[in-house]
Amino acid sequence: MDDQNKNLILAVVLSMLVIIGWAIMFPPPEPPQEQTTGETAIQGTDAPVAGAPTADAPAGDVANTTGATGTIGDLADAPRITIDTPNLQGSISLLGGRIDQLSLKGYRESLDEGADIVSLLSPFGSDNAFYALYGWAPGTGLGLDAVPGPTTLWTLESGQTLTPQSPIQLSWANDAGLTFHREIAIDEKFMFTVTQSVENTGGSTVALAPYGVLARHGEPEDMKNFFILHEGIVGFADGQLTETDYDDVTDYAFDPAEGARAEVTRVQESGWIGFTDHYWMATLIPDGGNAFKSVVKYDERRNIYQTETVQNTRQLAPGERVDVQSRLFAGAKEWATIRAYENEDGVVKFLDSIDWGWFFFLTKPIFALLHWLNGAIGNMGWAIIGLTLVIKLVLFPLAYKSYASMAKMRELQPQMEKLKEQCGDDRQKMQQEMMALYKREKVNPASGCLPILLQIPIFFSLYKVIFVTLELRHAPWIGWIRDLSAPDPSSLMNLFGLMPWGTPEPGSILALVFIGVMPIALGVSMWLQQKLNPAPTDATQKMIFAWMPWVFMFMLGSFASGLVLYWIANNTITFIQQYTIMRSHGYKPDLFGNIRSSFSRGAKSGDK
Numbered sequence: 157m158d159d160q161n162k163n164l165i166l167a168v169v170l171s172m173l174v175i176i177g178w179a180i181m182f183p184p185p186e187p188p189q190e191q192t193t194g195e196t197a198i199q200g201t202d203a204p205v206a207g208a209p210t211a212d213a214p215a216g217d218v219a220n221t222t223g224a225t226g227t228i229g230d231l232a233d234a235p236r237i238t239i240d241t242p243n244l245q246g247s248i249s250l251l252g253g254r255i256d257q258l259s260l261k262g263y264r265e266s267l268d269e270g271a272d273i274v275s276l277l278s279p280f281g282s283d284n285a286f287y288a289l290y291g292w293a294p295g296t297g298l299g300l301d302a303v304p305g306p307t308t309l310w311t312l313e314s315g316q317t318l319t320p321q322s323p324i325q326l327s328w329a330n331d332a333g334l335t336f337h338r339e340i341a342i343d344e345k346f347m348f349t350v351t352q353s354v355e356n357t358g359g360s361t362v363a364l365a366p367y368g369v370l371a372r373h374g375e376p377e378d379m380k381n382f383f384i385l386h387e388g389i390v391g392f393a394d395g396q397l398t399e400t401d402y403d404d405v406t407d408y409a410f411d412p413a414e415g416a417r418a419e420v421t422r423v424q425e426s427g428w429i430g431f432t433d434h435y436w437m438a439t440l441i442p443d444g445g446n447a448f449k450s451v452v453k454y455d456e457r458r459n460i461y462q463t464e465t466v467q468n469t470r471q472l473a474p475g476e477r478v479d480v481q482s483r484l485f486a487g488a489k490e491w492a493t494i495r496a497y498e499n500e501d502g503v504v505k506f507l508d509s510i511d512w513g514w515f516f517f518l519t520k521p522i523f524a525l526l527h528w529l530n531g532a533i534g535n536m537g538w539a540i541i542g543l544t545l546v547i548k549l550v551l552f553p554l555a556y557k558s559y560a561s562m563a564k565m566r567e568l569q570p571q572m573e574k575l576k577e578q579c580g581d582d583r584q585k586m587q588q589e590m591m592a593l594y595k596r597e598k599v600n601p602a603s604g605c606l607p608i609l610l611q612i613p614i615f616f617s618l619y620k621v622i623f624v625t626l627e628l629r630h631a632p633w634i635g636w637i638r639d640l641s642a643p644d645p646s647s648l649m650n651l652f653g654l655m656p657w658g659t660p661e662p663g664s665i666l667a668l669v670f671i672g673v674m675p676i677a678l679g680v681s682m683w684l685q686q687k688l689n690p691a692p693t694d695a696t697q698k699m700i701f702a703w704m705p706w707v708f709m710f711m712l713g714s715f716a717s718g719l720v721l722y723w724i725a726n727n728t729i730t731f732i733q734q735y736t737i738m739r740s741h742g743y744k745p746d747l748f749g750n751i752r753s754s755f756s757r758g759a760k761s762g763d764k
Contacts, residue, residue, distance in 0.1 A: 231280055234309065237324055238317045242344055243487065246277065248318065252306045253326055253338055255348065256280070256287030258486055260436070267630055267638055276436050276486055285373040286431075288438065288484055290338065290350055295363030295469055302330045303364055310338070320344050333358025333474075346487025347497065353479045356472045365469040366480040368440045370430055372461045375402050380434055384623055386511040389452050389463060390437070391429035393421050397508050405454045405461060416462075418453040426504040429463045430485070435626045437509060440465045441483040444502055489626050491527055511624050518617035523625055530627065536640055537633025540718055543618075544725040548733065551610060555733060564599045611726070622718040633721065637674070640718035644672030671713035674720045679709030681727035688734045 234251035239258065246258035258277035265271045277286050292303040304310070308328055315324035323341035330336075337353040352366050379387050389400040408417035421427075423442075429450045430439030442448045442465045451464040470478045485497070489510055498506040512519045525546065529539035548555070571593060579586040593599075622628050628641040636646055648671060682705035712720055 235312070237312065237315070239342065240317055240319055241342055242320075243346060244342070245273075248324070248340065249279065250310045250312060250326070252289055252291075252308055253304070253310045253340075254279070254287050254289050254306070255340070255484065255486070256285075260488055263435075263488060264630075274436065274488075276438065280373075284377055285371070286438070287371055288348075288440075288486070289369040289371065290352060290482075291367055291369075292336070292352070292354065293365040293367055293466060295365065297360070298332075298362055298364060302332055302334065304328050304336050304338075313337075318342055323349075334362065345490075345493050346485055347501075348484040348486065349481065350484060351479060351481045353477060354470075354472065355477045356474055359474055361471060361473045363469050363471050365466055366482075367464055367466040368442070368482055368484070370438055370440055370463045372431055374459050375461075376433055378433075382623075384513070384620060385434060387433055388431070389429070389461075390432040390439075390509050391421075391427065391450060391452070391463070392505050392508065393423045393427040393429075393450055394425055395505075397505065399511070400452060402461065405452055406456065408452070408454060414451060414453055416453045416455040418451055421450040423448050423450050428485075428503065428506070428509075429465060431461070431463065432489070432509060432511070434624075435489055435629055436487065437485065437489050439485040439509065441485060441503055442467055443481050443483075444504065491523065491625065491627060511620075513617075513620045513624075515613055515617045515620065518613060519620050522614075522617055523621045523627075526621065527627065535633065536628055536631040536718070537637065537721060540640070540721050541725045544722055545729060547614060548726070548729045552733070554610070555730075556737060561599055564597060568593065568597060568599065615723075618722055619715075619719050622716050622722075628716070628718050631718075633717070637717050637721075640721070641716050643714050644674040644717050644720065646672035646674075648672070648676075671710060674717055674724065675709050675713035678712060678720055678724050678727070679705045681724050681731070682708055685727045685731045685734070688731065688738065 231249060231251050234249050236247040236249055236257075239246040239248065239255075243261055244258060245261055246255075248255050248257075256277055256279040258275070260274045260276060263274040265274060277288070279285060279287060289306055291305045291308070294300060294303045310326040310328050313325040313327050315322050318324050318340060320343055323339050326338040326340070328336045333356060335355045335357065337355075339349075339351040339353075341349040341351075343349075350368070354364065356362060376387070381387075386399045386401070388402045389398075389405065391398050391400075405419075406417065408419050410416070411418040411420070414420070424447050426444045427448070427450055428439050428441040429452070430437060432439075440463060447468055449464075449466040451462075451466065453462040453464065454460070455462065465482065467480060467482075470480070472478055483503075485503075485506075487493075491507075491510065494509060495507050497503045507520075522543070526536075526539055526543050529542045529546075530536050533539050533542060572590065575586060575589045575593065579589060622641065629639070631640045632638045633640055637644065686701065686705060712723065
């Protein structure tokens with residue numbers, strides 16, 4: 157291949173890498189949403205209803221007709237109701253009826269023996285407090301003391317432990333004829349159902365609006381802060397998915413109606429809003445078909461991030477009762493579980509709460525296939541190898557033409573070298589002679605680049621899938637590979653476990669230098685695969701390509717083992733395909749770049 161064509165191909169590949177990398181690291185800004193007020197209008201009147209209160213804002217005692225009072229300081233001593241399901245454990249405080257202690261039974265903080273299970277929600281006063289609150293925003297003629305809020309001390313009516321078979325019932329009554337009930341139910345996985353009810357036994361019509369709040373005190377301590385992963389607020393509103401980083405929320409304009417920096421979205425039909433971490437999520441989900449106000453809020457005085465759903469105001473005449481239902485997802489971002497909530501329980505576009513990225517049209521089907529293969533094989537590592545095989549089979553028709561063309565190009569190398577000697581520095585003549593040679597031999601020099609270009613978005617998509625999805629977390633493969641979402645723990649430093657000393661700290665400089673078994677296997681597989689390709693005629697390009705396998709070996713050494721495994725499998729299958737195709741066309745390559753041909757043309761020009 158002549159220098160100009162080689163430079164062109166190299167430029168195309170590098171340009172694709174730059175464009176894709178730029179799109180991932182610097183996505184275009186989301187279109188600004190229309191700002192609305194933070195008030196909910198009472199149906200049929202011009203009087204406003206205040207939004208949900210800021211979580212745990214200072215307030216005086218809240219009295220009720222039973223004589224019970226509560227303050228935030230009483231939270232540690234307030235009665236609690238145990239949560240016990242196959243997947244969750246925790247408790248609900250009767251002070252505010254808050255869901256504020258929750259851990260995931262099926263997931264541990266690390267692979268170390270005796271590691272703690274993952275904690276998702278924690279109460280006010282603890283480090284990185286994170287909890288859910290429900291209540292009613294008062295309308296005309298009602299004060300804050302007339303409705304249940306964060307400091308209301310509820311009475312347990314029925315149920316001792318919240319399980320999938322036994323919901324709990326809470327109640328509270330004010331001194332103005334309003335009796336409030338709250339039923340909290342939970343399923344086998346991670347979904348709470350909260351039914352809020354109010355009865356008006358007084359003598360006048362009242363107006364009030366039900367709300368749900370998720371409050372997070374400060375940013376999570378274990379944030380990855382990596383450009384490929386979204387951590388922060390995630391929401392869906394009438395067909396529009398939004399992902400907002402924590403630092404973007406702190407830049408919101410101050411909204412007097414909300415009493416904090418806030419952004420308000422009016423949802424007409426369906427939506428949800430909450431906080432997403434790397435692998436865990438908590439989300440407020442009002443019943444579909446009902447309009448509500450979705451709020452993202454930041455109280456900079458107390459460093460509290462808050463998401464809210466405030467449903468439409470209810471007018472309640474004497475003798476009437478109203479029931480409002482909403483859901484709370486609090487758990488692991490398991491693909492199959494979230495998909496079931498979307499497909500079977502009607503949570504619209506809930507699967508988009510997983511960060512599929514800009515290549516969602518690739519990442520979604522890639523993961524769906526990977527999930528199916530894992531279920532069929534029973535091991536995520538072998539599933540990745542199976543996925544690689546499927547991708548290579550899909551691309552095989554294109555690869556066949558490409559490898560056949562590259563085999564011919566490899567055979568033409570001696571003739572290209574002779575033309576270079578004959579033409580000297582006359583690039584125009586060299587170009588003409590090369591094009592004539594390609595035309596005579598029916599070779600397309602660019603055909604070998606197309607599979608490489610197709611591999612680039614696939615590689616990025618698989619990288620996204622392996623890094624983002626929960627299913628690869630702590631997933632073992634073989635032997636020493638116990639976590640496919642983490643780098644290879646073996647190291648050249650201790651001769652891969654033969655020596656008694658330890659290995660470098662993951663992510664350190666030494667870990668990048670003293671790489672493990674899988675990165676070395678990657679470099680070797682890339683070197684073998686490269687040997688079947690025609691070498692560049694330019695000395696500088698030839699040197700660059702010669703060093704590329706070993707550069708990639710160190711570059712990808714700190715990547716997730718699952719991604720390195722895919723790359724090794726891809727290189728190995730590519731080598732087998734290319735070697736087989738070259739043999740079928742009469743070319744006999746060896747591992748040292750030599751090629752022999754059974755054709756008379758190749759016998760003269762290709763043998764060494």
